[in-house]
Amino acid sequence: MTSLPLAVTPGEPAGIGPDLVLQTAADAAWPGGLVAFADPEALARRARELGVMVTLHEWAPGAPLPSSGLPVYPVPLAQPAEAGRPDGANAAATLAALDRAVEAVLAGHCMGLVTGPLSKAVISDGTSRPFSGHTEYLAERAGATGHPVMMLIGGNLRVALVTTHLPLRAVPDAITGDKVIRVVRTTAEALIEDFAIPEPRILVTGLNPHAGEGGHLGHEEQQIIEPALERIRQELGDRAHVEGPVPGDTAFTPRCLREADTVICMYHDQGLAPLKQQAFGGAVNVSLGLPFVRTSVDHGTAFDLAASGNAGGGSFREAIALARTLAANRARATV
Template sequence: MMQLQVPLVNLAVTTGEPAGIGPEVSIVAAKQFLAEQPNAIITLLGDRDLLEAVDKNHLNASERLQTQAIPLVAPVQAGVLNHQNAQYVINTLNQAIDGCMDGRFDAMITAPIQKSVMNLAGTAFTGHTEYLAGRCKKNHVVMMLCATLPRGFLNLKASRDLRVALVTTHLPLQEVSAALTRERILETIQIVQHDLRTKFAIPNPVIRVAGLNPHAGESGYLGREEIEIIGPVIESAKKLGINVSGPYPGDTMFDPASLEAVDAYIAMYHDQGLAPFKFVTFGDGVNVTLGLPIIRTSVDHGTALDIAGKGIADSGSMLEALRLAYQLALNQKKKA
């Protein structure tokens, strides 16, 4: 019986804030991933001298581990931020995005950056998700966190992927309600459903949507967003053939029993979705940007300046981000 050949997948890794743990976890995870996956090539985007200082042998580790050299603007000291290197971080992102858009890379994986440094340098930057949307000329993209929960955890009969998407991302809490328009919520549901089908290869994804207020508004007593906005949008999505339900109270939506059947949960705001997600995933989560013409995954942690340069950073989230990016890219290639 003839065995089908698995296509080669080219992954680009932006190594993040140069003073943080990004360069370290990028190299360690890349080596580990390539050892387990023979059908991948990884290109690290960053300053060659910086990467060699982190791991002097990384360029010789494998012919499938390459570097796309992008020079630093100013010298780097581990754990010490320098806003002069904000443009360097932007350059790594731009080259990875452009490489994905023109087909040189099949997916990009991003190490953590320091938003405060970007803004101090005069670059209005609220996060990777928003920057990618602007660069790819998309008005609406969706942040979704993913992690695999093992068999037995919360009495799961088999391992199960937990996915949590957000309607709003990096907004002050007092601005969330005004941002929850019918159009935005419906587009979020549609983007999640579309990408779960096309990128995650889930034929008929099951989606749960949270309310905004405590007890999902308790019939209007604690707020009317569920009655006037969220509930009607969910009904509209159902009429479009989307397998979606809600609005659920935020404190009960993540019912352990639902994990067996639900493919994605949609929260109204950042901490409503990510606090429970990160509590049960213990730093192994992966951030995926949905609604882009390219594949992008990322770690779910920050720059960890306090341990940068000490060789003790956990590369687990970066490894999972590489694994997921590879699988999503493979799914796309199989469809082509």
């Protein structure tokens, strides 16, 4: 398993994703074992703009890897990509690169998938289909039967989310007992198998200030979250320890974090604001509940930095390293 390459998609071709792929491939201090699913001409043009020397080799699933350079599975763009200037005409090809990468991973040609940043607006406008994010799209393409969960990892934090990219006004209606149970279950299983953490300790936040304060500041804790946590505790038994709901403003205190392997939060900013304050630029996005390992960067397309040579690659390299670790752990857990 670990001898297989990782599939890498640069994401939005006008953003910094191509820079991250090329700069990593050109760094002699980093091992090979990456295959880019992208337009070779677009990568070559960006390499020239960056002044990066990388030899690109056309690659097909099952073919041996070259001894040097970057193997590329060619997925042509509809229009030449200009750094910093997104073009909706390339949205379909950007998704096609993801599709080909998923196919290669599911077929056993790659050990996992590392994705560069996408622009949800460009994809939605360019394909006339709503696009809420990588996690949901990959779950659909992979035919995942479970509930995919978005987790970010950085510093000493692992943060998973019950709801992801929703307007804040829509969050309470999106939180159901079944959804809380599915997220806790998926997170527990991933911590055990992919992260090799026996009997993980999971801390779950409430939705409202002070976790509802006994119903005085909201009823979601009493009516939805607490009953769901009691049900999942009974299901998991001794396999995992689930605590909550705890107030969101105390979940990230040192005392609480010492007693937790992960924190599950009810909505996007509740969990990711403290994580990014601690680890932005070096955190990793992980999709739990997929039939393959997928990691990604913790930042967006940064059009203003594309082709400038100033794109920091810390998060991308952390994503590569974590994907390899998770793939190895999953392989051992399934033997």
